[in-house]
Amino acid sequence: MTTPSAPLTPEQQPAAPAPVKKGGAALKKVGGVVVAIVVALAVKFGLPFLTGDTPVHAKAGECVVVTGSDNDPKVDSADCSSGKADLFKVVKVYDDTFDVNKCAEDSEQALAQQWDADKFVLCLNAVKK
CATH class of the missing domain: 1.20.5 (Single alpha-helices involved in coiled-coils or other helix-helix interfaces)
Structure with missing residues (x-):
């Protein structure tokens, strides 16, 4: 007959498995x-x-205020009788183009705008105060 082995000391006990993280x-x-x-x-x-x-996609006859730099103009709709500085009346709108030369006969200035796939040119005349 064999004698039972002595109980294990805490140092001899197997380590408990680490808790499993669930994702x-x-x-x-x-x-x-x-x-x-x-x-x-x-x-x-x-x-x-x-x-x-x-970008404001104004229609012919509406007025806009143009601010900002030439490289980054900001266009906002405005009342034509507001008397604001930089107030322009939209003479004509050309859709699906950036060709500002289309405005040469229609207006003093042209502004090309784009929003996603929508691109257009506003032909503008300054509103006199």
């Missing part, structure tokens, strides 16, 4: 990607509308 890191990674996509879509489609950075 927490993967869920955080997917959540981060989803947040990045939502932010990108908000910037692309929502932010310009909220900040008013969308």
Whole structure:
């Protein structure tokens, strides 16, 4: 007959397995990607509308105020009788083009604008105060 072995000391006990994580890191990674996509879509489609950075596609006869630099003009709709500085009346609109030379006979100035696939040229005359 054999004698039973002595009980194991705490140093001899097998280590307990580490707790299993249930996809927490993967869920955080997917959540981060989803947040990045939502932010990108908000910037692309929502932010310009909220900040008013969308080009004004005015019609002939309407008035606009043009501010900003020549390389980055800002166009806002305006009342033709407002007397604002930089007030212009839209003489003609050419859609689906950037050819500002089309305005040569119609107006004093031309302004090409684009918003996504929508591109157009506004032919403008300054409104006299």
